[in-house]
Structure formats: structure tokens, C-alpha cells
Amino acid sequence: MKTSRRQFLKTGAAVGTAVALGRSARAFADLPVKDAVVPEISQFAYANVQLLDGPMLDQFNRNHAFFLALDDDRLLKPFRQRAGLPAPGEDMGGWYNFSPDFDPPKNMTGYIPGHSFGQYLSGLARSYAVTGSKPTQEKVQRLVRGFAETVTPKFYEGYCLPAYTFDKTNCGLIDAHEFAADPEALAVLNHATDAVLPFLPEKALTRAEQATRPHPNIAFTWDETYTLPENLYLAYKRGAGDRYRQLATRFLQDHDYFDPLAARENILPGEHAYSHVNALCSAFQCYLTTGSEKHLRAARNGFEFVLTTQSFATGGWGPDETFRKPDSGDMGASLIRTHASFETPCGAYGHFKVSRYLLRASGDSRYGDSMEKVLYNTILGALPIREDGHSFYYSDYNDSASKFFHEDKWPCCSGTFPQVTADYGISSYFRSPRGVYANLYVPSKLTWKQGSANCVLTQRTQYPLVPETSIELQLDRSETFTVMLRIPAWAGPKTRITVNGKAMQQGLEPGKFLPVSRSWKNGDRIEIQFDMPTRLDAVDPQHPGTVALMHGPLTLFAMGDKPIHTTRAQILAVQQLSQGSDTWKMSDVEFKPFWVIGREKYRLYHDVS
Incomplete structure (x- = not known):
């Protein structure tokens, strides 16, 4: 007997949770919980930052329009098919739909059906939070309702990457709840969690561990259970229920990953690059939720290894999606061996996330420097997704290089691309009780309240093609606070900062945030001229x-x-x-x-x- 969406919303999540945990569940009705650790530096809301004319806004707008126009029926088709429901619309093809042709690694058609649905939902929810576009919010809520009708354990029968796809579904649903005010998203998430739990292992598994278990083909050894905790912790903190904290703890990959990283053992070589950087975000969310200093050290040390032993000059990393042994010369050797130098939209998305997390915890401007490098030299140069789903996937650093699309339609990078471009604004500025951090020098407008003053910071710039930026402040009343300016580590000795035309004489140090503290008034202006060596x-x-x-x-x-x-x-x-x-x-x-x-x-x- 089929369960209607209304019946499911009424009983499904509570019953499913009670079965899974052996207790009465109030999961999706719980109030949001507070972080165990609250860093002094926090993110602004998406709506606080408006990108102004420039390549970042162009790229964001292009992705927003593209996914807003995607047909709902096509997006929902693989889920409806598995649920035995009418499934109108054309197949999206590529990785996105079930196919009898799937024969890894020779033929990846039908690889992970519906895998990127949650990412598209997340990108649209964040885009609504940025723009306030009602059609975007309506599409998010329409997709959540449509997906709710399809949720069934049948979807994961014979499915090679259940954790991988559920992690993205989880992200999309909690973002629909948090950023698009969807009233049903957490209930749908609880039902979707019940559906996937029978197909998840008892703990996070390495790829080597998966290879030792019976599997019908090699794709079943590629699941990424170790990336689950980040979004499970976020689901818990956004009110989905205590079981998400329990599940996050269950899938922390401490023994094989976080414990050695916390002890400064570089165990990255040989690991899949993007998913293991993404897993560092799980360590940081564990720190925020539980106060575990070990997991903060693991995230910090792991990312330090990426920045110092695995990165190209562009900030990209992981040729052939694999971390290399330091001091082996493998990075240089890759220039003639591969065109798959950096998994760009996915890698940039993970890089921006962990950089934001670690900047918040430390106030260290190096994380802003790394974001800036990846922005201008990798993701901003990604080719737009084609109508047929072919997507820019790898940046190519080969000695004979070019930009090209992935051979398969709708790969994973088609999902992280709209997410990372929606995050451009929240990566540009941060706040603290002291004031604001100007992290990226991009055309933008920040609106916030500082003390009793309503403030607007407008940044006009052609940086980095022109080595300067202008920041103007508008306040409805004077207020004392600090503007923290990131001085990049590469900045030369002639870098100059003026406030209302008066040069600052002290405190400018490359590789640090420069605090500019004063009683700000309407019309005050900061000018930065960078010495770009x-x-x-x-x-x-x-x-x-x-x-x-x-x-x-x-x-x-x-x-x-x-x-x-x-x-x-x-x-x-x-x-x-x-x-x-x-x-x-x-x-x-x-x-x-x-x-x-x-x-x-x-x-x-x-x-x-």
C-alpha cells in the first residue's frame, strides 16, 4: 500500500524514528540547539551580503538561473521510478538516472541516480536566501513536497553509494528548512533517514575497508561514509532531533583519520582528495557541537598538510583526485601524466567551507589568503554548465592544457558548483563583537547592525586586475567598532591604507588582519592600495x-x-x-x-x- 505525503507527514517520521532508536521521537519538532563552542568570529547571513557587478555576481546569477529553470519532473524522476509512482519527464541522463548500461569503471552511465538532487536543492535554498526570489523559494518547497512522496527504502536497494547520496539529500533538506523556510523539510529528512539507515554500515569505513567486503562491482567500494558527520551535526543543531548527533558520532572516522591528524601525522597520501578535505568539515562541526579540541586539531593539521604539501600554485590540489606523498616529486610529475589536476567545483566548495570554519576559530588571515587563491585561479574560471548536463570538472595543469567538460552528464561537480557560488557572499565578510572582517576584496555591499547603528559597507573595486579597493561606510548614527582588513601574505612593502585620506602609519603586517578601530561616521572611507609583487x-x-x-x-x-x-x-x-x-x-x-x-x-x- 502506498503512503501519501499527507499520511507520511502525519505519522511517518515519528514512527520511523521510534523504530530506529527504540524510543518515542519528537525529532523534527525539537527546538534548535546551541553550539557547545561559539567562536567569536561568525558568519553573516546570506541576505547580509550583496555581490555587485563583476565576474562573481555573473557566475552566481548564471547558476541560479540555470537550476531555477531545471524541470521538476526530471529532477524527481529517479526517486519516483523507484517508488513505483508515475515518473513523467525526460531522463536527465549521465550519472543521474538508473541505467542498465552501468558497468564501472568502463561505463559510468547510471552511476549514482539522484545523487545531486540534494545539492541542487541546497544551491537553490541558498540562492533564495541571497536574493529573496519568491519563485526560487516556491521551487525549493515544491521539490521538497515532490521528494517527500517518493521516500522509500527501495531506492537504496542495490545502490552503490548510499551514504554519499544521503549526505547530499540531508544537506539539501536542512538548507531548505534553514534558508528557504520550508515547513516540511525536517519531517521529510527524518523519513529519508529511516529509509537509508538499513543500508549504512555500523561505522565510517575507509575505501580499503570497503574493498574487503563483498561487493558486486568496484563502485561499491567508493562510498564516503566519513563525510556524513558534518551535515548530521548541522541537522541536529537545526532542530531535526538528537539522533542526528548520535549518528554524527557513529560516523566520525577517528581511528583512521582524525586521531592521526590530531597528532600531526600526515596520512593524506593515497587518499581521495576532495572527500577527505570535505571530511575535515566534519571534524570542525564535531568541535563546535561537543567542544572536542582533538577534532579542531585534526581539521587544522589536515588542512595545513593540504596547503603546504599538496597544493599547486593555483591553490588547487589532488591530481587524479588523489593526495600525493610529500617530497616524492609526484606533483611535478603529474604535469605530464594527467589532465585531471584539480576537481574544481567540488574541491573549491570543500576548500571554502573548511577555510571559513578555521578562520572563525582562529582569526588567521592565511585562510582568507587560501580562499582568495582558489577563487581567482580555479572556480571563477569554471565553464558554465551546459544545458545537457555536461559540466566543468577538472582544472587542467598539464603541459598541454585546456578547459574541457566531464565526459558524463550531471557529475558531482554539477552539484557543488551552485553551492560554492551561492557562498561567495558569506565568504567575503565575517563579524565579531568588535566589528567586521573584510576577507575578500570583491565588489559587494554588506548590511548589518553594529551596536545601535544601522551600517552599510560598500566595496567598489576591480581587484585584482587593479591593485586597489575602496570601502565606504554609511551609518545612520556614529558608532565605534573595528574593521579588520586582510593584508595578504604576498603584499609588498609599498601597500598603503588611508582612512578619509589620512595614511595609516603603523600596524600593517602582511599575513595578518589589520584592525582599524575608530568612531565611524556616515561617509567614512577606507582606501587600500596593494603592492602586488x-x-x-x-x-x-x-x-x-x-x-x-x-x-x-x-x-x-x-x-x-x-x-x-x-x-x-x-x-x-x-x-x-x-x-x-x-x-x-x-x-x-x-x-x-x-x-x-x-x-x-x-x-x-x-x-x-
Whole structure:
């Protein structure tokens, strides 16, 4: 007998939870809980930050419009099919729909049906929170209602990655609740949790552990149970019920991952890159929820290993989606072995999340520096998703490189792309009782209340093509607070800051936030002029002569794929054609930032003498 959505909403979640935990459940009616640890630095709400004209706003708007226009029936089709319901609409194809052709790794059609539904739902919910677009909110709530009717354990029968897909479903539903005010999302989540629990293992499993268990094909060894805790903790804190905290604890991968990381043992080499960076977010949410300093150390140390031993000059990491052994020369060797250098939308999404978390815990501007590097040199240059679902997946750092789409439709990066672009605003500014942190120098407007003053901070800039930014404050009454300005570690000694035309003489230190404290009044203005040095960054210590050209936060890519025969002095003499130009030139070679490159050939690293 089929259960209607109304019947399910009335009884399904409570009954399912009681069965799963052996107790009476009030899960989706619980009040939100407070963090055990509340960092002094916090995120602004999505609605507090408005991006202004520029490439970030263009990319966000494009993704928002694309997913708003996707047909509901197509998005819901694989769930309706498994539930035995009418399933109108065309197949989306690729990874998204069930297919008899699935034969990994030779044929990935039908790989993870419905896997990215939760990510699309999350991206739309966040986009509504940014824009207030009623059609977007209506679509989110319509999709939640449609999905509710399909929830059944049958969906996961013979399904290769149940934890992977449920994690995204969980994220989408808690975001629909939190950001799109969906009244049913937490009830639907509880029902969806009941459906997946019989198919989850007793604990988080490494990929090696999964390979030792019986499996019909290799894809069943790729599930990512170790990424579950982040969104389970968030579900708990957003009011979905205490069992989500219990489940989060159950799937913490302490023995094989967080314990050694907390002890500063670098166990990243050989691991799948994106999912293990994403798992660091679970460690941080454990810290926030339980106060576990061990998990904070694990997140901090793990990300430090990524930044110092696994990253290219662009900030990207994980060639062939795998972390490499430090001091092996594998990063340099990858330049001739693979075109799959960095899993870009997924990697950028995880990178931005863990950077935001760690910045909040520490106030360390290095995390802002790393966000900035990944923004300009990877994700901002991602090609738009095509109507047929082909998506930009890998940044290519091969010696003969180009931008290309993933061979399969609707891969995982089609889901993280709208999420990371919706997060651009909340990555740009942070707040604390002292005032505000200006983390990214992007065209934007921040609106907030400081003390008794209603404040607006407007940033106008063409940074980083022009090495300056202007910040204007509008207040309805004077108020004393601090504006914390991120001074990048690369900033040269001629970096200059003025407040209302008066130069600041002390306190400016690259690699730190500079506090500017005063009684601010309407019309006050901060001007920053950055000294952007040009420098070289070696791919790894074993290839010191294989270098990328850097200018401030930008990695500059040589157009064309022919080797450049030059010296360090010659390549460092490269010149921007004019201030604001997106082109630098050395002799007859042009260099461009990643986001302005189309389908031309380019080269990132060069052998210099």
C-alpha cells in the first residue's frame, strides 16, 4: 500500500524514528540547539551580503538561473521510478538516472541516480536566501513536497553509494528548512533517514575497508561514509532531533583519520582528495557541537598538510583526485601524466567551507589568503554548465592544457558548483563583537547592525586586475567598532591604507588582519592600495626549476602550449599591458588569469634557468 505525503507527514517520521532508536521521537519538532563552542568570529547571513557587478555576481546569477529553470519532473524522476509512482519527464541522463548500461569503471552511465538532487536543492535554498526570489523559494518547497512522496527504502536497494547520496539529500533538506523556510523539510529528512539507515554500515569505513567486503562491482567500494558527520551535526543543531548527533558520532572516522591528524601525522597520501578535505568539515562541526579540541586539531593539521604539501600554485590540489606523498616529486610529475589536476567545483566548495570554519576559530588571515587563491585561479574560471548536463570538472595543469567538460552528464561537480557560488557572499565578510572582517576584496555591499547603528559597507573595486579597493561606510548614527582588513601574505612593502585620506602609519603586517578601530561616521572611507609583487612558485621541491608565474593573488597562465625558454629574470619582468587589463606580456608570450581563458590552449608551469 502506498503512503501519501499527507499520511507520511502525519505519522511517518515519528514512527520511523521510534523504530530506529527504540524510543518515542519528537525529532523534527525539537527546538534548535546551541553550539557547545561559539567562536567569536561568525558568519553573516546570506541576505547580509550583496555581490555587485563583476565576474562573481555573473557566475552566481548564471547558476541560479540555470537550476531555477531545471524541470521538476526530471529532477524527481529517479526517486519516483523507484517508488513505483508515475515518473513523467525526460531522463536527465549521465550519472543521474538508473541505467542498465552501468558497468564501472568502463561505463559510468547510471552511476549514482539522484545523487545531486540534494545539492541542487541546497544551491537553490541558498540562492533564495541571497536574493529573496519568491519563485526560487516556491521551487525549493515544491521539490521538497515532490521528494517527500517518493521516500522509500527501495531506492537504496542495490545502490552503490548510499551514504554519499544521503549526505547530499540531508544537506539539501536542512538548507531548505534553514534558508528557504520550508515547513516540511525536517519531517521529510527524518523519513529519508529511516529509509537509508538499513543500508549504512555500523561505522565510517575507509575505501580499503570497503574493498574487503563483498561487493558486486568496484563502485561499491567508493562510498564516503566519513563525510556524513558534518551535515548530521548541522541537522541536529537545526532542530531535526538528537539522533542526528548520535549518528554524527557513529560516523566520525577517528581511528583512521582524525586521531592521526590530531597528532600531526600526515596520512593524506593515497587518499581521495576532495572527500577527505570535505571530511575535515566534519571534524570542525564535531568541535563546535561537543567542544572536542582533538577534532579542531585534526581539521587544522589536515588542512595545513593540504596547503603546504599538496597544493599547486593555483591553490588547487589532488591530481587524479588523489593526495600525493610529500617530497616524492609526484606533483611535478603529474604535469605530464594527467589532465585531471584539480576537481574544481567540488574541491573549491570543500576548500571554502573548511577555510571559513578555521578562520572563525582562529582569526588567521592565511585562510582568507587560501580562499582568495582558489577563487581567482580555479572556480571563477569554471565553464558554465551546459544545458545537457555536461559540466566543468577538472582544472587542467598539464603541459598541454585546456578547459574541457566531464565526459558524463550531471557529475558531482554539477552539484557543488551552485553551492560554492551561492557562498561567495558569506565568504567575503565575517563579524565579531568588535566589528567586521573584510576577507575578500570583491565588489559587494554588506548590511548589518553594529551596536545601535544601522551600517552599510560598500566595496567598489576591480581587484585584482587593479591593485586597489575602496570601502565606504554609511551609518545612520556614529558608532565605534573595528574593521579588520586582510593584508595578504604576498603584499609588498609599498601597500598603503588611508582612512578619509589620512595614511595609516603603523600596524600593517602582511599575513595578518589589520584592525582599524575608530568612531565611524556616515561617509567614512577606507582606501587600500596593494603592492602586488610578481614572483615564481615551484611545483614541488623536487622540481625547483618548474615554476608558475604569480602576480599578487593571481596565477598567470601562458597562452598556448609551447614551452617557454626563459630565465627567472626574464619571466619576472612580465608586464601588465595597462592597469585593469587582463593580459600580461613577456616578449611575444601573453599571460592571462584563469577566469578570462576560454577554450584556448594554455600552460601553467614553465622550466626556467
